[in-house]
Amino acid sequence: MLITLDMTGEEPIYLQLRNEIVLGIGCGLLAAGEALPSVRQLAEDLGINAMTVNKAYTLLKDQGFIEIDRRQGARVRVAAQRTPHFPVLWQKQLSLLIAEARARGLEKEELVALCAQIFENPKQGGEGL
């Protein structure tokens, strides 16, 4: 999977990397059980420090998206993605985004249609606005 980073922007590198991988999993570009590059390999490919990659991996592990074996490296988590409780922070962020949309005059039908569209292809995003 191709990963591009914006080294000039304000978003931290490790967060960009984490988000790219989450998007990859969500889109199916990264299949369940698929191996991720080693921290050193990915760091070299991206031209960043290995600890920065490690920070992203650790974050993904703590959030339940990947598993890390000290011997064999990281891979996309197979099971248990369907956590019983969805993260509270996730719900708060979603509520805030929807509140912003309402404040800007978006109609309920538009929102629902947009969410359904993004669900199909999160990397493309919503082209209809």
Add this chain to the structure above:
Amino acid sequence: MLITLDMTGEEPIYLQLRNEIVLGIGCGLLAAGEALPSVRQLAEDLGINAMTVNKAYTLLKDQGFIEIDRRQGARVRVAAQRTPHFPVLWQKQLSLLIAEARARGLEKEELVALCAQIFENPKQGGEGL
């Protein structure tokens, strides 16, 4: 409208304040055209510095949620909330959240239903997960 801040958490005060106001607008607790407290008044009520309130207000103004008249203070923006182009950052954040949901195994129907529910009452959030 009642505003509560978490002074111990990690989220910046000015951001909490900004988000609370956005939620208030989105839920209709703050009507279009309604006046907001002055920066000094709100700062005193909340026990924070006036410049912190000013930072939140300036952010809300730059994002198109409120209008600020130097004479009469701030008020919820009446028109033009329906911006022709929805903020790119908003779409990116929504795409990321939906990708996270997919990665965790949420079904499309569940997502749509949840979004519709939150749209009705963003402050309540999604209780169904």
Add this chain to the structure above:
DNA sequence: TACCTTGTATTAGTAATCATAATACAGATA
């Protein structure tokens, strides 16, 4: 054994953020 790979703990240093405070100013209003 020797060497490769893997992740990770530690340390460090630079930079940025955040909240606050004290003023001061411009403009409108009562």
Add this chain to the structure above:
DNA sequence: TATCTGTATTATGATTACTAATACAAGGTA
């Protein structure tokens, strides 16, 4: 004149974020 708006300025202290360099631990393999 006195008082209310927002705002620009400057400063300060504390904290945190971010990235990097290095060394270590553990397992695989020739």
